[in-house]
Structures are given as C-alpha cells and as structure tokens.
Amino acid sequence: MLKIEQLAAGYGNIKALKNIDLSVPVGSIVSLIGANGAGKTTAMKVIMGLLKPDSGQILFKGQNINGVATHKIVSAGLSLVPEGRNILCRMTVLENLEMGACQRRDNEVQADMKRIFRRFPILEERKSQLGGTLSGGQQQMLAIGRALMSRPELLLLDEPSMGLAPLVVSDIFKVIQEINQEGTTILLVEQNVRQALKIAQYAYVLETGKMILHGQAKDIANNPRVMEAYLGGKKVG
C-alpha cells in the first residue's frame, strides 16, 4: 500500500532522514520504532506532504505522492494522528470529528460518526464540550476518531501512547488492533516498543535517521540489539 524508497529529508542543515526504505503491505500493521530524535515524526511529516523531502520516492497505491499537497494526500486515503494529538481546543468534540470528514460529500458521514461514538462512548457524552477540556486519553481517542472520519485506507499514528496512563495505553493499542481488523492498514510509530511489536506483523527500527533493522515483528522483538536498547534486555512474552 505504501512504499518509501531512498527517502532523505531534513531541516536545513539537519539531515533527519538518510535514505530510508519502508513498505507497508495492504491490511497489515507495521511498527516504526526508535528513540527520541530518531526521525520518526519527520518521516510522518514527509509522507503527509507537510515537509518536502530532499530526495527519494513515496508511493501510495502505486502513485507517487511526493510533492502533492497535504489535503490531496488526505483525499487519496491517508490520514495521520499526529504526535501530541493536535486537538482543535477551541472547537467542540463534535466539530473536531466533523472536521475529520471535511472533504467527504457522501451521505454516510453520520453513520460513521455513530460508529466512532460506539467505539468511544465518552466522546458522545462530551460531544458539545470544547476539545481543550478533554483529558489526555480522551484527546487521543478524539484524534483517532477524527482521523477515521476521513475513511483512510492507511492510518498513520505517531506515538499514540505518549503521556497516557498504562490502562489507557492498553485501551489505545486494543483500538488500533480493532481498526486494523476492520480493514484499515496501519503504520504505527511508537516508543512503547513492547506493545508496538506485540500488535504488529512487521517492524522497522530507525536510529538517527537510518533504518538499522527491519523484519517480522516477532524476530525484531527477539533481536538482541533491540532487546538491549529498547526492551531493557528482557524477552517479550
């Protein structure tokens, strides 16, 4: 579904991504893991067209989306839940969800809204509250729900578990799995390596802008280098 080849990008003199390759097969969950500053968010921004790459190719369903405007990438079927969630704090929960569907002209928007409310009942309870009044976990649910409102074929999630309580984190991972089972392909960026590898089929490890490892999620989880650096040396159960 998504194929990235020899992608390089950065901010002025800082080379944040050095010729990375990555591919996300249809229907899968692929995890992209790496420490703070590895370049994960930069990769998401480049895919979504928020940052122009220096070189390389980004193919989505066979089409080159390199240099395409962000709103057109969204209408092509990609959606990002950004790092830090970026809830529109001065708009209501309902308006946030409506904004997620702002490009849609079909008549199933209301049905999708109901589906989101069934998945996250708390959002329906608070639908007329301002986005800024939600707790961190609720904001993450809203960010995911909002991204789903555009009916993406490929959903990118940038550190959805960041700053959340452990119980909420496992909820979020469960939701990600459910979304995938309902047919949405997922590229998951995480520092919560243990959980991210548990739900993924395939994984990539990014270190200071270079893709140092990739393979089946199970194999990555048992890779000594990964265990050492990200899993505190213990085996994943």
Place this chain on the structure above:
Amino acid sequence: MFWQQMVNGITLGSTYALIALGYTLIFGVLNIVNMAHGEIFMFGAFVGLILATKFNIGIFGALLGAMVAGAVLGYLMERLALRPLRRRKVSELAPLISTIGVSIFLESLALRLFGPQAQSFPGVYSTQLFEIGGLKISAVQILILAISFGLMLVLRFWLSKTQLGKSIRATAENIETANLLGVDTQKIIVLTVMLASALGGGAGVLVGLAFNAIEPTMGITMGFKGLAVLILGGLGNITGAMVGGLLLGVAEVFSVAYGVSSYRDAVAFGLIIVLLFLRPQGLFGSQEQQGGR
C-alpha cells in the same frame, strides 16, 4: 441624554466592530496584522460613493458594490503581496511590511483617482429623524445599526455552522492540523482575506454615511482604531472584536458628550491602555499563545 449617547455610541461602535472583525479574521489565519485593511476600507467607501452619486444606485447596491470591491482588493493583495512570501522562508515581519506597502500604494492610488478633497454621500439619508421613546435616531443610524449587526450575526452563524466557516476556524487555530484533516488551507486563506476585506469595504460605506466625509486619508485613523480593537478584544477573537468595537464607540461618544471632545481619540485609546493593564491578553483572549503559525 445618557441613552441618546448610548445609541450614538453603539452606532459608531458597530462600524468599528466590523472593521476590527476584518483584522481579526486575517490575524486568525495568517497571524499578521493587515496594515492595508484601513485603505481597503477607504476604497470601499469611495466605490460606494461613486456607485451612489455617479450611477444613482441605491444604498444597498452601493454597499454590495463596496463589499465586492473590498473582496477583489483582498484577493489581489493575497495573491500579489502575501502568497509569494509564504512560499519562501522569509522573516516573520516580511508579510507585515508587505501589507504596509499595499496600504501606501492604495492611498496614493486613491489620491490620484478621487482627489484629496473630502466628499460626501447625497443628503437623502441623513435628514429623516425618528423618535422612539424620547430617543432621536436618524435613518442613517438605523441603517448602520441594521447592516452592521446583520453582517455580524450572519458572520457568526456562518463561522459556527457551515463547513467553510468551521474550516476557517480550524485553520485559525492550527494551520498544520487543518491541513492534516484535509482542509485546503491556501484556499481558506484567500477566502478569509476576501471575506475580511469585503467587511472592511462595507464598513467604509457605513462610516462614510455616518461622518458624511470620505477622503483618501480616512483609512489611517480608522485602521488604527480597528487595530486597537483587535488588541482590546483579544487577538484573533471574534466575540472580542465585536464587543471591543462597541466599547470603543461608546467610550468615544461619551468622552465627546461629557466635554472632552478635543481629546476624543485620546480618551478612547487611554481607556484601551487601562483595560490592557488589567487584562493583557485582551477582553476575550486566552492566556495561551494563539494561532497556529
């Protein structure tokens, strides 16, 4: 006397509110103060005047013409003076300087086209006086109140209920997020600048009617007042611009009524300074940093 001044103040203030709304909308999506807004307002006044005097078009037609002229100027400004700067990495001050350039250009152009003398609308609108419960209110005042409050209500409704309105609000809050949600933010920016400029052009006609004097330099003082209201209301806050505009109008009228007419502007701006001491973020501004850019 008090209520009479109140009516006069609210009438004047409603035109300030309209002008301030233009600043507010543009500040919301672009995070810049549009220094050419006063001159777009002045151009609107002249276009309305010409339509009313030379073409004998009624006041509503003149108002509509002024708003269209404002929108066209806004469009040209966005395409020629603002967008080219957004494409490049330039100083944050560059677009501000660019709008100052546009304002100087428009003022010189107006001098050329319309001449330096003050001109006025035909007197038909100002003669009629109505008495409502002891209050005297002129046809012009009723017209100004109805149009400016009408426009403000429509704008509020439009921003809160329509998809385009919501997209403007989303872009104003965080342009990158709006982009990620699929909003064509370039289009929204043009649309917002046109909308703001249309409101400015319309306000030009209303102020022209109220003061019965239209001249190429009228954009400067009005521009500063709108700017003051933008800050008073809380940068980028729609409600703040409306309330702040009314407040400034009322303060001005009362300072004239109670004997300090030569300090009319000083009193009004003094009041703003005092209010900002008490609430640095403006009447309706939030503590946090506003805007997404």
